[in-house]
Amino acid sequence: MKIDIVTIFPEMCAAPLGVSIMGRAQEKGLLQLAVHDLRQWTTDKHRRVDDEPYGGGQGMVMTCEPLFAAVEALRSPDSRVVLMTPQGRRMDQAVVASFTPCAHLIILCGHYEGIDHRVVEALVDDEISIGDYILTNGAIAANIFVDAVVRLLPGALGDERSAAEDSFSEGLIEAPCYSRPEDFRGMKVPDVLLSGHHAKIAAWKKEQGLRRTLTNRPDLLPD
Numbered sequence: 001m002k003i004d005i006v007t008i009f010p011e012m013c014a015a016p017l018g019v020s021i022m023g024r025a026q027e028k029g030l031l032q033l034a035v036h037d038l039r040q041w042t043t044d045k046h047r048r049v050d051d052e053p054y055g056g057g058q059g060m061v062m063t064c065e066p067l068f069a070a071v072e073a074l075r076s077p078d079s080r081v082v083l084m085t086p087q088g089r090r091m092d093q094a095v096v097a098s099f100t101p102c103a104h105l106i107i108l109c110g111h112y113e114g115i116d117h118r119v120v121e122a123l124v125d126d127e128i129s130i131g132d133y134i135l136t137n138g139a140i141a142a143n144i145f146v147d148a149v150v151r152l153l154p155g156a157l158g159d160e161r162s163a164a165e166d167s168f169s170e171g172l173i174e175a176p177c178y179s180r181p182e183d184f185r186g187m188k189v190p191d192v193l194l195s196g197h198h199a200k201i202a203a204w205k206k207e208q209g210l211r212r213t214l215t216n217r218p219d220l221l222p223d
């Protein structure tokens with residue numbers, strides 16, 4: 001998969017996406033990532049990417065000119081253009097998975113009060129929100145979106161079972177997990193996990209997953 005991120009803060013994406021599993025996905029050739037400074041597509045001497053809103057109102061608006069130039073320079077017939085914005089469709093694991101067949105993503109990072117709506121209408125295929133809260137900068141949201149998509153690409157995680165067995169892919173939260181020592185300051189690992197009884201362990205995990213879903217995420221359970 002090829003991903004181009006367009007932002008006025010390229011450093012905010014380059015570092016987090018350069019290490020760990022995202023870094024390795026690039027070394028393995030699964031991901032071709034490029035992070036671009038939007039200002040390279042400005043033509044004025046102040047390299048402006050924003051201006052005042054027509055009709056008045058708070059703050060500044062990201063203008064058409066540099067965003068159109070960026071997308072026109074980066075896109076090809078198989079590109080999908082994604083805008084990170086709190087006004088987008090809210091991302092969940094199903095939304096994330098829907099992007100894995102894409103050959104090329106161009107991710108535009110919102111900032112300021114908003115983006116000139118002609119960009120949304122003419123260029124953007126998907127407006128995506130990572131959740132109902134406001135960030136200072138869409139580049140932070142882009143990191144989360146890219147990480148969630150790329151970890152699903154075959155070969156990205158090494159252990160191919162891990163992505164499929166995660167919380168959410170079954171629609172429930174997973175059971176709690178424990179490692180050594182068996183007794184930490186008097187807090188003991190549940191006996192069943194030490195029993196070696198695989199059927200009992202599976203039943204315990206299922207029950208615990210349901211219990212945790214009920215307390216932490218009742219919205220995930222069917223009525």
Ligand code: JF5
Binds near residue numbers: 086110113
């Ligand atoms: C942004 C205008 C973008 O705050 C976000 C965001 C929240 N969920 N998903 C994205 O992005 C930054 C702020 C204002 C556009």
